[in-house]
Amino acid sequence: MPTSHIDLRSDTVTLPTPTMRQAMATAxxxxxxxxxxxxxxxxxxxxxxxxxKDAALFVPSGAMGNTAAILTHCRRGDAIVVGSLAHIYIYEVGGAARLNGSPYLPVPNLPDGTLDPAALASCLGMGEDIHESHVGLLCVEDTQNMCGGRVLSVAQLRDYAALAARHGMPMHLDGARAFNAAAALGISLAELVAPATSVMFCLSKGLCAPVGSMLAGSQDFIAEARRVRKLLGGGMRQAGILAAAGIVALREMVDRLPEDHALARRLADHLGNIPGIAIDPTVVETNILFFSLADASRDVADFTAALAREGVLMSGFPDGRIRAVTHYGITADAIDRAAAAIARSLVA
Ligand SMILES: Cc1ncc(COP(=O)(O)O)c(C=O)c1O
Incomplete structure (x- = not known):
């Protein structure tokens, strides 16, 4: 991809910083x-x-971290309760089902990223009847990517964990962007994830590390997850070269995340003033925003292609929404230029 593009497809496109490269070279x-x-x-x-948490495990990807958590918490064939828009449910190649025989019990995600309470209670309560799988795990996601980077509060996570515990199961948090959630709430990562039995968080998204995520939990949980990581092919030998960048990510890249959030709000405000764009700027809480085209007959792929010709990359989804994600390296000027390019692409 030409570096001249303003790339807002995802925060996964971030490149390692010079400090990371230096740390990697000397690790x-x-x-x-x-x-x-x-x-x-x-x-x-x-x-x-x-x-x-008591312990943590370095894994090559967020998907491996989530899958290792599921395989560690659940017996083979245990069902898992997930949001209907959860990354674990939609975008992890059915790992829980393929690797652990675990059926998914999807609970509708509400627009604010939370889970429909009635459906959640009903799914967590399954497993008594002989027709049903035993339910082994509740998975939640914070921030909720496909709801627009929405933030679940600590109180909300505490309620979910308590509900799961009442039904005798742990709660795993897909916290790929948990640092963004914590930043939006003005609290530490530890405070945010305290209710979760286990948490996965990514080093390779807004924190700019080239590779890697962390899975954290109790000593026993991580000891078993380490075995599962080996099963999944994630035993990586001299991967300290990658971990060196991860250390820089945790030490140096967390405090700047509010800058990404401010840029997402800036873009949302611009888009709110462009006729032909449908967006609610007030729901933009972190570094992800979604909008759609007021003219529903306009093909989204056609629009994102026109936008790419203008030098701006965003992700179009089959439901007609378009996603922009702000991250390290994106400036206020780039956001202003992206908004102008969107206005031009509407008529292209
Ligand atoms: C919410 C969420 N969870 C998990 C992942 C998986 O991370 P990875 O791409 O490192 O496997 C992603 C990736 O975008 C994500 O957005």
């Missing part, structure tokens, strides 16, 4: 499958402390 490494990579060990300790 001390060893065989992590033997537990002998000092840089990975340091990252795992830092991540556990940052998340307020």
């Amino acid at each position: 001390e490494v060893g065989d992590d499958v033997y537990g002998e990579d000092p840089t990975i060990n340091a990252l795992e300790e830092l991540a556990a402390t940052t998340a307020g």
Whole structure:
């Protein structure tokens, strides 16, 4: 992709910072499958402390972190309760079903990212009847990507965890962008994820590391997840070279996330003033925003292609929505130019 493009498809397009590259070049490494990579060990300790959990595990991707959590928490064939718009449900290649024989019990996500309370209660209560699978896990997502980076509060997470516990199951948090949620709430990651039995958070999105996510939880949970990571092919040997960038991500890239949120709001405000764009700027809470075209007959792929010709990249979805994600490297000027390009693309 030409670097001249303003790339708002995702925060996964962020590049490692110069400090990360320097740290990677000089990282001390060893065989992590033997537990002998000092840089990975340091990252795992830092991540556990940052998340307020006993232990943490470095995994190559968010999807592997979530899948390892499901395989660790659940017996084979246990159903998992997930949001209908959850990444785990839609975008992880059916990992829970394919690898653990786990049926999904999808609960409708409401526009604010929360789960429909009646459907949630009904799904968590399943498993008594002989026709039903035992239910092994509640999975929640914060921020909720496909609802527009919406933030679930600590109180909300506490309620979900308590509900899950009442039905005898743990709660896993897909916190790919949990740092964004914590920043929006003005609290630490540890405070946010305290209610979750386990949490996955990504280093490779808004925090700019080239590779990697962390899975955190109790000592016993992480010890078993380490075995599952090996099963999934995630035992990575001298991956301290990658962990070095992760340490920089946790130390240096968290505090700047509110800048991304301000730019998303800036873009939303622009879009709110463009006739032909349908958006509610008031629901933009973090670095993700969705909008749609007031002219529903306009093909979204055609619009994003016109926008790309203007030098701006965004993601179109089959439901007619278009997503923009702000991140490190995007400036206020780029946002202003992106908004002008959107206005031009509407008539292209
Ligand atoms: C909410 C959410 N969870 C999990 C993931 C998976 O992360 P990865 O792409 O590192 O597998 C993503 C990726 O975009 C995500 O948005």
